Amino acid sequence: MMTLLDVRGVSKAFGGVRAVDQVSFAVNDGQLVALLGPNGAGKSTCFNVINGQLRPDAGEVRLAGHALIGMKPRDIWRAGIGRTFQVAATFGSLSVVENVQMALVSREHKLFRFVRPASGMYREEALDLLDQVGMRDEARRTSSVLSYGDVKRLELAIALANRPRLLLMDEPTAGMAPGERHALMALTKSLAVKRNMGVLFTEHSMDVVFAYADLMVVLARGRVIATGPADAIRNDARVREVYFGAVALPQKTLPGRHDA
Numbered sequence: 001m002m003t004l005l006d007v008r009g010v011s012k013a014f015g016g017v018r019a020v021d022q023v024s025f026a027v028n029d030g031q032l033v034a035l036l037g038p039n040g041a042g043k044s045t046c047f048n049v050i051n052g053q054l055r056p057d058a059g060e061v062r063l064a065g066h067a068l069i070g071m072k073p074r075d076i077w078r079a080g081i082g083r084t085f086q087v088a089a090t091f092g093s094l095s096v097v098e099n100v101q102m103a104l105v106s107r108e109h110k111l112f113r114f115v116r117p118a119s120g121m122y123r124e125e126a127l128d129l130l131d132q133v134g135m136r137d138e139a140r141r142t143s144s145v146l147s148y149g150d151v152k153r154l155e156l157a158i159a160l161a162n163r164p165r166l167l168l169m170d171e172p173t174a175g176m177a178p179g180e181r182h183a184l185m186a187l188t189k190s191l192a193v194k195r196n197m198g199v200l201f202t203e204h205s206m207d208v209v210f211a212y213a214d215l216m217v218v219l220a221r222g223r224v225i226a227t228g229p230a231d232a233i234r235n236d237a238r239v240r241e242v243y244f245g246a247v248a249l250p251q252k253t254l255p256g257r258h259d260a
Contacts, residue, residue: 002028002029003026003027003028004026004027004028004029004031004063004064004165004166004198005026005027005050005061005062005063005166005198005200006026006060006061006062006065007023007024007025007026007046007050007059007060007061008024008059008060008061008062009022009023009024009058009059009060010022010023010024010046010049010056010058010059010060010061011023011056011057011058011059012045012049012054012056012057013057018221018222019042019045019222020042020045020046020049020056020219020222020223021042021221021222021223022058022059022223023042023046023059023219023222023223023224024059024224025217025224025227027166027198027199027200027215028198029165029196029197029198030192030193030196030197030198031192031198031199031214031215032188032189032192032199032201032212032213032214032215033198033199033200033201033213033214033215033216033217034201034202034203034209034213034215034216034217035047035200035201035202035217035219036202036203036209036216036217036218036219036233037218037219037220038220038242040221041219041220041221041222042219042221042222042223043202043219044170044202045222046219047083047168047170047200047202049061050068050076050081050168050200051073051076051081051083051168052068052071052072052073052075052076053073055069055070056069063076063079063080063081063165063166064080064165066079068081077162078107078162080162080163080164080165080166081164081165081166081167081168082159082160082161082162082164082166082167082168083159083167083168083169083170084152084155084156084159084167084168084169084170084172085155085170086170086171086174087174088148088151088152088154088155089155090143090151090154090155090158091143092142092143092144093142093144094142094143095139095140095141095142095143096130096135096138096139096140096141096142096143096146096154097123097126097127097130097139097140099143099154099157099158100126100129100130100154100157100158100161101121101122101123101126103158103161103162104121104122104125104126104161105121105122106161106162107161107162107163126139126157126161127139129157129160129161130154130157132157132160132191133153133154133156133157133160133187133191134153134187135150135153135154135157138150148175148176148180149176149177149180149183149184152172152173152176152180152184153184153187156172156184156187156188156191160191160195164197165197165198166197166198166199166200167188167192167197167198167199167200168200168201169188169199169200169201169202170201170202171201171202171203171204172184172185172188172201172203173185173203173205173208174204178207181205181207181208182207182208182211185208185211185212186212188201188212189212201213210230210234213230214229215227215228215229216228216229216230216233218233218236218239218242220242225238225239225242226238226239
């Protein structure tokens with residue numbers, strides 16, 4: 001695997017508080033990396049630096065070797081970084097397929113240059129994306145009536161519209177039932193492998209993290225305290241002390257044995 005995202009020595013302070021302090025990690029092609037830590041650990045700041053919403057005080061961020069610091073969020077999006085959010089946001093008055101079409105129209109820089117109705121633009125590509133996330137049969141439904149799990153799948157299809165090389169997912173399974181959580185992350189992992197796409201995600205559901213993350217990066221008070229695969233993190237004394245406390249960590253889970 002080749003290094004896709006390279007974060008080196010990133011620091012960001014707000015007043016006298018160091019939100020992130022010399023943070024370094026990498027995400028490879030086709031790899032799912034979980035960015036973990038308690039509230040206030042610096043996860044959101046890392047995401048916002050990578051996404052261009054914040055400029056760091058020090059450090060660098062590179063996507064496939066190309067520097068991202070100083071680029072605007074929309075240019076970073078077009079460079080190949082997609083993002084989903086903890087609270088899914090879709091156009092409630094539009095149909096499922098129209099939501100994806102709008103993302104495709106934006107990708108092609110045609111939001112303000114309509115020469116024909118947007119409803120007829122990129123429809124087949126939108127339907128193909130919906131098929132990839134298991135939502136093609138819902139294409140004509142208004143997105144406002146979807147279940148929360150289906151909204152998350154729709155958001156994933158929208159994020160895939162710009163053909164991202166890297167996908168940032170901020171607590172993708174928040175508010176979902178256990179069965180829905182595992183279904184969404186299994187789908188994400190399948191798409192990552194199929195598309196050779198890196199995924200960096202934050203998540204509080206440890207069953208999901210230990211079942212699907214190839215690598216974990218653990219933050220505490222803005223610093224990286226551990227990096228490694230599930231077994232190494234599970235047995236790391238400092239991680240247990242700082243983050244997990246007395247919580248029992250998930251043991252190895254066999255594919256297809258997730259409880260609904």
